[in-house]
Each structure stands twice: as structure tokens, then as C-alpha cells.
Amino acid sequence: MTISTVVKRHLETGTSSVRHLLSTRDVTRHDVTRWMARAEELRVMSAKDRQTILAGSVVAAIFYEPSTRTRLSFESAVLRLGGRVISAENALEHSSAKKGERLEDVFRVLGCYADAIVIRHHENDAMAMAAPQSPVPIINAGAGSGEHPTQALLDVYTIWRELGQVDGLEICIMGDLRYGRTVHSLLQLLTKYRNVSVTLLHPASLGLPEEMMQALRSRGLSIQTTQDLTSALSRADIVYQTRIQTERLSCIDEALGTEKFHLTSASLSVMKPSARILHPLPRVDEIHPEVDDDPRAAYFRQVENGLYMRMAILEDMVRR
Numbered sequence: 001m002t003i004s005t006v007v008k009r010h011l012e013t014g015t016s017s018v019r020h021l022l023s024t025r026d027v028t029r030h031d032v033t034r035w036m037a038r039a040e041e042l043r044v045m046s047a048k049d050r051q052t053i054l055a056g057s058v059v060a061a062i063f064y065e066p067s068t069r070t071r072l073s074f075e076s077a078v079l080r081l082g083g084r085v086i087s088a089e090n091a092l093e094h095s096s097a098k099k100g101e102r103l104e105d106v107f108r109v110l111g112c113y114a115d116a117i118v119i120r121h122h123e124n125d126a127m128a129m130a131a132p133q134s135p136v137p138i139i140n141a142g143a144g145s146g147e148h149p150t151q152a153l154l155d156v157y158t159i160w161r162e163l164g165q166v167d168g169l170e171i172c173i174m175g176d177l178r179y180g181r182t183v184h185s186l187l188q189l190l191t192k193y194r195n196v197s198v199t200l201l202h203p204a205s206l207g208l209p210e211e212m213m214q215a216l217r218s219r220g221l222s223i224q225t226t227q228d229l230t231s232a233l234s235r236a237d238i239v240y241q242t243r244i245q246t247e248r249l250s251c252i253d254e255a256l257g258t259e260k261f262h263l264t265s266a267s268l269s270v271m272k273p274s275a276r277i278l279h280p281l282p283r284v285d286e287i288h289p290e291v292d293d294d295p296r297a298a299y300f301r302q303v304e305n306g307l308y309m310r311m312a313i314l315e316d317m318v319r320r
């Protein structure tokens with residue numbers, strides 16, 4: 001191939017055909033089913049066979065906000081698939097963001113080094129605005145208090161693995177619904193399933209943003225709010241607990257009344273024997289450690305599922 005053909009191909013390909021994973025709004029039920037099926041295969045595949053899947057690929061992980069699980073599970077997933085990772089942790093301090101570089105430029109630059117970019121950013125919309133400039137897929141690993149689509153995908157994978165279905169379930173979502181990005185992505189994903197009924201419980205100031213509530217209802221999700229913890233827990237198939245996002249509160253008073261929604265051994269006694277408790281983690285004090293040994297506590301299994309779900313997503317999205 002001559003150099004001019006290569007340049008022409010590059011120009012023809014452009015960046016518009018690149019598929020990004022920015023929001024669960026852009027994910028179809030078919031995508032979820034496909035990724036879950038692949039996650040199941042990857043779970044039992046030999047380490048040797050897995051190593052061939054991303055061999056020769058490089059994934060960039062750039063994190064402007066703190067992370068333990070998301071960054072390390074993405075990195076572990078890439079490495080276990082035989083790819084390599086280049087990463088910038090604490091990018092707000094240690095990258096050229098400190099010099100005022102625009103995210104559009106960051107994507108164009110990293111696109112020269114890597115075959116996909118996994119990014120966590122402190123602003124809700126910045127990565128979606130900049131993504132069209134990226135020559136390689138952008139995977140949202142958490143955007144401000146907006147969205148966290150891969151967490152929601154692993155949440156739905158966990159629900160399906162634990163209970164064998166998502167359709168028809170009674171799901172209770174608790175904690176910080178205002179700033180909790182995992183909740184926002186999960187609720188949007190649940191609109192793709194049939195007859196799911198969602199009950200929300202939250203401290204007075206930390207409810208779901210009203211426009212999000214309207215949008216979910218207009219997409220057919222049955223969603224109600226209650227303060228009656230015992231009744232909500234006794235009906236739930238899934239209890240999805242979340243942490244108060246203290247780092248995002250505008251004042252500490254916003255967190256008033258949170259203890260009322262903590263899960264303890266007393267909560268277990270009102271829950272169905274078949275119910276499951278999920279949490280995106282990190283957990284602070286909203287699930288007491290005494291709950292951990294109950295078989296219904298699924299949050300550490302959820303972490304492991306995340307590794308396989310992220311492998312499936314990466315295999316599909318990394319440009320090869």
C-alpha cells in the first residue's frame with residue numbers, strides 16, 4: 001500500500017464511524033444480552049486463550065477523579081485479554097489538564113497512542129462533547145454526577161446472574177439518587193426491560209433529578225418514591241444500595257437523614273429469602289458489615305462480574 005493510499009483511507013474513515021460508550025441511553029438490550037453471554041464465556045475460558053483476544057492492542061486509561069475498582073478492573077481486563085495499558089491517574093493534577101488542555105485535544109493525542117480510551121472525568125458532559133473528535137472509542141468510566149454506564153452494565157449482569165432474569169423484577173434503589181451516577185445509568189438501562197418496577201428511597205435533598213424522573217417515566221419505567229423502608233425492602237427482589245456522594249454535596253445539610261436508609265441485620269429479617277443486595281462500592285456505612293455474610297449480599301460477586309463484563313465490552317470496542 002502506498003503512503004497516499006494510507007492517508008486517503010485515514011481521511012475516508014474519519015472519526016464519525018467510531019462507536020463510543022458514553023451513556024446507557026446508547027446501549028440496546030441486544031448489546032447487553034450479547035455482552036452478558038460473552039462475559040459468561042470469558043469467565044470459563046483458559047488464561048492462554050484469553051491472552052490472544054487483545055494481543056497487540058493498547059488501551060489508555062485516564063482518570064481525573066479517584067477510582068479503585070473501575071480503573072483496576074479495566075486494567076486487569078485489558079491485561080487478561082493480552083492487551084497493554086497506558087495510564088494517567090490523578091489526571092487533573094498530573095496531566096496537561098493542569099496546563100489547561102482541552103479534552104478534545106487529549107482524545108486526539110491519546111488516539112495516536114491507543115486503540116481505545118477509558119476515561120473518568122469530573123464534569124458530566126465534557127467527554128460526550130469531546131468524543132466526536134476522538135479517532136478511537138471512548139469508554140465512559142464515570143462522568144461527574146451524570147453517568148457510569150459500565151457499572152450499570154455489570155449491575156444488570158449481576159441481577160441476571162443472581163436471579164436468572166431482569167424482566168418483571170421489583171427493584172428498590174436507595175441512597176444518593178441525586179449525585180449517584182451509577183443509579184442514573186442503571187435506571188436508564190432498566191427502561192430496556194419489561195415490567196420492571198422501581199421504588200426509590202432517599203434522604204429529602206438527594207432525590208433523583210426531576211427531569212430524569214420525567215424522562216424515565218416517558219420511556220415506560222414504573223417508578224415510585226417512598227419513605228417506608230420496611231415495606232419497600234419486604235417487596236424487593238433487588239435492593240441496590242448506594243453511598244452518599246459527600247464530595248459532590250453543595251452543603252453537608254444535604255446529607256441529613258441518611259442513617260434511616262442504612263442496611264443492617266434488621267433489614268435482612270424483612271427481606272425475601274430470594275432477594276439480593278447490590279452496591280457499586282465503595283461502601284462507607286450504608287451497609288453494616290454484619291450483612292456481608294448473608295448469602296443475599298451480592299456486592300462482592302458483583303465486583304467479580306464487573307471484570308468479565310468489562311472484558312466483553314473491551315473485546316467488542318477496542319479498535320483492532
Ligand code: NCD
Pocket residue numbers: 069070142148151181182243280281282
Ligand atoms: C461508583 C462511582 O465511582 O460512581 N464507584 C464505582 O465506580 N464502583 C460509586 C461511588 O463512588 O459511590
